[in-house]
Amino acid sequence: MVQPLVDGYGRVHRDLRISVTDRCNYRCTYCMPHEEMEWLPRHEVLTFEEIERVARLLVTRYGVRSVRLTGGEPTVRAHLPVLVAKLAALGVDLALTTNGASLRLLADDLAAAGLARINISCDSLDRQRFAQLTRRDDLARVLDGVEAAIEAGFDPVKLNVVVMRGVNDDEAVAFAAYGRDRGVTVRFIEFMPLDGDRDWSSDKVVPAAEILAAVDAAFPLEPVARGSEPAERWRYRDGQGEIGVIASVTQPFCASCDRIRLTADGRLRSCLFATEETDLRGLLRAGAGDDALAAAVEAAVAAKGAGHQIGQATFIRPRRSMSQIGG
Numbered sequence: 001m002v003q004p005l006v007d008g009y010g011r012v013h014r015d016l017r018i019s020v021t022d023r024c025n026y027r028c029t030y031c032m033p034h035e036e037m038e039w040l041p042r043h044e045v046l047t048f049e050e051i052e053r054v055a056r057l058l059v060t061r062y063g064v065r066s067v068r069l070t071g072g073e074p075t076v077r078a079h080l081p082v083l084v085a086k087l088a089a090l091g092v093d094l095a096l097t098t099n100g101a102s103l104r105l106l107a108d109d110l111a112a113a114g115l116a117r118i119n120i121s122c123d124s125l126d127r128q129r130f131a132q133l134t135r136r137d138d139l140a141r142v143l144d145g146v147e148a149a150i151e152a153g154f155d156p157v158k159l160n161v162v163v164m165r166g167v168n169d170d171e172a173v174a175f176a177a178y179g180r181d182r183g184v185t186v187r188f189i190e191f192m193p194l195d196g197d198r199d200w201s202s203d204k205v206v207p208a209a210e211i212l213a214a215v216d217a218a219f220p221l222e223p224v225a226r227g228s229e230p231a232e233r234w235r236y237r238d239g240q241g242e243i244g245v246i247a248s249v250t251q252p253f254c255a256s257c258d259r260i261r262l263t264a265d266g267r268l269r270s271c272l273f274a275t276e277e278t279d280l281r282g283l284l285r286a287g288a289g290d291d292a293l294a295a296a297v298e299a300a301v302a303a304k305g306a307g308h309q310i311g312q313a314t315f316i317r318p319r320r321s322m323s324q325i326g327g
């Protein structure tokens with residue numbers, strides 16, 4: 001029988017994010033550190049069978065209904081469509097967040113394997129700026145990846161844009177125009193203190209309200225009723241699609257958070273900003289049965305905090321950066 005996975009604040013968790021690798025072919029300034037990263041050794045990364053086992057338990061026992069694959073860069077994990085097929089067979093709403101660089105090669109296989117939705121990260125439409133931000137001169141390849149995703153039939157294709165003060169905050173309208181032209185939903189994300197270089201400061205955060213005002217002035221918007229998702233949605237009054245804003249810093253949505261996260265090395269995190277993790281890999285490899293795994297999951301969720309405290313003296317930055325957690 002399905003039972004809700006509830007924390008101490010009554011929040012029911014139905015959304016699972018799985019990081020399939022900590023590796024990445026980009027080194028975005030707001031995510032990875034400037035120095036070379038040391039990747040996890042292969043044997044420390046969960047196998048597809050281990051990932052499937054955890055996902056199956058969460059789906060069948062707790063009614064988890066959406067799963068998002070992320071990383072590092074998930075498409076650098078060999079045979080990703082094989083994992084997609086295994087998870088799609090669980091009947092969940094299956095999504096992927098990717099930097100888009102490999103979609104021309106992979107989009108059709110991912111769609112055929114049962115991937116339903118795709119988010120592509122792109123933070124500048126200017127070639128030089130994109131190269132500075134990602135440390136790769138790859139804008140054309142990513143935009144071609146967006147086209148490949150559209151051609152493969154993903155609908156909607158979403159574009160994730162992390163907005164940073166003095167870096168790309170002048171591009172909101174250009175992104176909106178691009179999204180309207182290509183039928184892509186742009187989601188503007190506030191910069192969070194999870195960058196590898198620990199260079200984040202509150203003055204680098206561009207409040208989502210400011211982005212909305214800029215887009216609205218160019219292309220008038222109206223709100224769309226909000227569900228449990230973190231993105232606040234707005235549609236263009238002329239019917240040309242919609243945008244989302246994710247105001248994790250200025251308007252935290254912790255009170256309605258329904259997410260848990262599994263890292264590439266098999267740690268369960270109850271929050272992006274959690275400072276504690278639960279080692280599911282150790283249990284899996286020690287031959288734990290489903291009840292033991294479930295008890296560990298329930299304990300981790302029960303201990304979940306009320307929310308992050310960014311901007312307060314009590315805020316503790318997690319040891320891992322975004323690329324090691326999965327966004």
Ligand code: SAM
Nearest residue numbers: 031071072073097098099121160191192322327
């Ligand atoms: N490599 C994939 C990608 O870039 O889409 C998936 C992993 S990435 C860590 C997941 C998401 O986190 C991306 O949309 C990325 O832009 C976002 N992200 C990374 N660092 C961030 C930060 N410091 N603040 C807000 N979002 C961030």
Ligand code: SF4
Nearest residue numbers: 024026028031072099
């Ligand atoms: Fe890699 Fe994605 Fe982080 Fe960029 S945002 S460094 S593509 S994991």
